[in-house]
Structure formats: structure tokens, C-alpha cells
Amino acid sequence: MNIDSGGWLGADGESYLEGANGLLTEGYFSQKEILTYWPAGYPVLIWLICKISVAHAIWLISFSQSLFYGLASFFFVRQLQNTKLRPYGFLISCALAFNPTLSLSSLVVGYESAIASCMLMITGLILKSKISNEDGGTLKWVGYVGLFSAISAFMQPRWIATSILIAVVWALMFKSRKTQSLIVVGVIGIMAIAPFTLLHRNIEATQKAVISTNLGTTMALGAGKSTSGGYSHTGPNVPCEPVSPAKAVTDNQLVTCVITWYFSNPVAAGRLFINKGWYFWSPWSGPLSNGTMARNPWLKINPISNLAQGSQTGNDLVYKSFGWLISFLWVLFGISLFFIGFFWLRSMKGVHTNLAYISFLPVILSWLISMATIGDHRFRLPTMALSIFLQVIGYFAVRHKIKSGSFDFK
Numbered sequence: 001m002n003i004d005s006g007g008w009l010g011a012d013g014e015s016y017l018e019g020a021n022g023l024l025t026e027g028y029f030s031q032k033e034i035l036t037y038w039p040a041g042y043p044v045l046i047w048l049i050c051k052i053s054v055a056h057a058i059w060l061i062s063f064s065q066s067l068f069y070g071l072a073s074f075f076f077v078r079q080l081q082n083t084k085l086r087p088y089g090f091l092i093s094c095a096l097a098f099n100p101t102l103s104l105s106s107l108v109v110g111y112e113s114a115i116a117s118c119m120l121m122i123t124g125l126i127l128k129s130k131i132s133n134e135d136g137g138t139l140k141w142v143g144y145v146g147l148f149s150a151i152s153a154f155m156q157p158r159w160i161a162t163s164i165l166i167a168v169v170w171a172l173m174f175k176s177r178k179t180q181s182l183i184v185v186g187v188i189g190i191m192a193i194a195p196f197t198l199l200h201r202n203i204e205a206t207q208k209a210v211i212s213t214n215l216g217t218t219m220a221l222g223a224g225k226s227t228s229g230g231y232s233h234t235g236p237n238v239p240c241e242p243v244s245p246a247k248a249v250t251d252n253q254l255v256t257c258v259i260t261w262y263f264s265n266p267v268a269a270g271r272l273f274i275n276k277g278w279y280f281w282s283p284w285s286g287p288l289s290n291g292t293m294a295r296n297p298w299l300k301i302n303p304i305s306n307l308a309q310g311s312q313t314g315n316d317l318v319y320k321s322f323g324w325l326i327s328f329l330w331v332l333f334g335i336s337l338f339f340i341g342f343f344w345l346r347s348m349k350g351v352h353t354n355l356a357y358i359s360f361l362p363v364i365l366s367w368l369i370s371m372a373t374i375g376d377h378r379f380r381l382p383t384m385a386l387s388i389f390l391q392v393i394g395y396f397a398v399r400h401k402i403k404s405g406s407f408d409f410k
Contacts, residue, residue: 005058006060006061006062007058007061008107008108008109009109009295010108010109010295011295013295016046016110018034019040020043020057022035023047024047024050024054028044029205035202036202036205036210037212039198040212041156041157041194042114042155044201045155046109049064058109061109062107065107069103072385073097073117076123078124079127079131083127083131084348088393092392092393095388095392100302101296101381101384102381102384104296108295108297111156112381115152116381119152119386121144121148122149122166123358123386125141125148126141126145126166126170126354127354128141129141130173130354131351138182142182142187145187146186146190149167150190150194151194154195156382157211157212158369160192161369165361165362166362167187169357169361170183170358198211199211213251216251216254216257217251218373218374219254219255219259220237220257222276222373223261224236224237225268228275229275230291230375231374231375240254240257276373277367278375279375280367280376281377283330283331283377284299285302285305286323286326286327287320287323287324289327289377290377291375291378291379293378334391337398338363338391338394340397341389341392341394342390344400345359359389360386362386363387
């Protein structure tokens, strides 16, 4: 309530608001270029919220995203109460509720928090479907999972791949071919409504059969012999010439050029993939920070950031050798807990194995997509609720190992 306008702009906040403004002034089929460069889904949702109140739109965005995240977290943890993870529910709840970046992101104009909430709902629904084991109830769960997958893909078309992965993994949890087919066809079919809606809007508005036109640009930022793979591109761009008679390179052509360059420069590509994979897990601040989270609300009150800004001594402590070492160990610690949590949860068998894979694989896919495009720790946010969940499980696994001398769960 004390924040100016009721929320903050995220990394692409101005672009989303500009798109929403185009929809307000020109209607759903607005020809604003920003609505084809960036996916129009999130601006469309802002536009719908503006139907309630334009003056208080950002406040309403913050309120709805915070409410959604709170309910999704509650629903997810509620499902854990029917598993062996029940004793760990309180700490998992605290980690989801009080992680400063993840929780404060619900007050930001950006799709990341909403997709994180969708991922919690999808994971909770799949777990509930396995626990309830209702005969004939699969269709209901398919509808719910498909709906939240569609919402995610509507805001960020990259989630089409994640939704397909989730549908396949969920289907493989059943032996019946009929059930497997129902899940894959149902989830993907419902989810596909979202990108087709965006495609139809752009065809009507600009006569271009595209969902967005920024993939090639994003991939080009993370490629090149002299760049690091992060958002701040250095050195020459990947060579790419327009195909005659066109005078400009299209987004699809740029994607092809970047992929061709990777195959032609395997050593440089390998270096970039490693860098981008590391940047995905990089801290929000400090010497190893790399990405587009400069507007992270947590940085406004982060004691490390305040220490670095308070004096030259503090800046040296944070950004020189000691700070570099702490940041490096912090990243390794987080990645290690994530993998330990996955393997320990998988070892519990039954629905716990299902939960392990459905929590683990979306994070891995986001990691791989970041390695293929640009290294940006902001790409971690949409699946961060799942990675935090596995990290908490990893903590309990380590504690169990220390107390019992074994990772075996009894």
C-alpha cells in the first residue's frame, strides 16, 4: 500500500504497459509494433484489468498476482500433507512465502510471478490426481492442468515447450495407453488455444502469422566469439544477411543464422553454453550477478547491496576476492541442494518419484533454454518456486544424512 502506484516495473515493464496502452486506445487488434515484438499475452491481461480501473491498474496487478501466488503456494503445500513430506511442509511454506525475490516479484509488472504460481498449481494438481486415484477423474485434472498451462503459454510462449514436457511426463506416470493419450492430447490441446489466440490477433492486426518476433534477437545477444553469453553483448554480431529480394533479416532467419554459427564454432559455443548455464543460477547482486534483475525489489532492502553502496570498504568486501568466493560458493550450494533434493525425493518411490520429476524437469528445461538463448538469472524466476521446493528437500536430505549416516529414507 505504501509503494508509489502500488507496484514496480519489471525489466520489460514499460513495454508491457505500452502494449496495454495500445490495446486501450486501438482495441484488441491494435497494430502497435510492441505487441508483435513481445508476446501480447501479458499486455492483454493488463488491458483486461484496466477495464476495472485504469488509474489503479498497477495496484490491481500487484493485488491479483500476490493473491494468485499465495493461493497457489497454499494449494501446493496442502497436497504435500498427504505424502511423506508432511513433516517438512512448514519449512517449505516459509521458503515459498518469505523468499524475498520470489514473493516481492508478485508486486512487479512482469509475467514471472504469475507463471511461478501456475507452476505450483500444475505440480499440485498432478500430485493430487495421483494421490486421489479417482476412477474417471483424469479428465477433470487434465482440464485444470491444461488451463494453467494455457495461461502460462499465453504470457510467455516459451512455456509451450514446458507444457508439452509436463504433459508427456505426467502421461508416463500411467500404464494405460488410453489415459496417456487423454493426458497428452488434452493438456496440449487446451494449452494450444493460448498461442493460437495470439497468432490470430497478430494476423488480424498486422497480417503476420507470428506469436512474437524477438527470439532471433534474444538468441543473437547470447552468441558471438567475443561476448560472454549474457544480456550485455560485446564484440561483433553473428553474421546474417537477408535473403534476396528482402532487404532486412527476419526473426526466423536470425534464429537460423545463430544456430548455424553454433555448429560452425563448437568451441566458442561450448564456452557460451557453460557461461549461460552459470548465469542462470547467478546471484541477484554481487560480483557474479548476471542478468536483467536490476529492478528486483529485493535489492531495495538487500543488506549486501546496502553494504556495497555504503562505503568503499564495503564495496571492496562485496565485489572483490571475498565477495567473489562467497558468491561462487552460494551458487554451488544452491545447485547442489537442488540436485540432492531431486534424487532424495525420487528415492522415496511412489508419488514422490512422480513429484520429483514433475518439479525437476521444468527447471532443467528452463535452464537449457537459457543456455540456448541468453544467460539471465531472471529466466530462473518462473520455475523458482519448484527449485526452492527441491532445495528445501535437499536441506532435509543433508540433515538426514548427518543424523543417520545415510540418505536412505525410512
